Amino acid sequence: MVVALRVLVVDDHAGFRHLARRLLMAGGYEVVGLAAGGAEAVYQAALLRPDLDGFGVAELLAGLADPPVVLL
Secondary structure (H helix, E strand, C coil), X not given: CCCCCEEEEECCCHHHHHHHHHHHHXXXXXXXXXXXXXXXXXXXXXXXXXXXXXXXXXXXXXXXXXXCCCCC
8 A cells, every 4th residue: 555645835826836736646645735834834834744845845856767847
């Protein structure tokens, strides 16, 4: 049984948060929450305990054979 990594999407643009959520879910990740800014992200990260943050996801993507461009 494969367990999906739990992630928290943080971005100040609502449209991007929802797009990122759809893309991550399509890639097999479990999106446990969405946050619009730093304070909300800290609160949700403590509450939801995701496995990965944005930097962790970027590192995983960079390891792909043909990695996408990641803007942080």
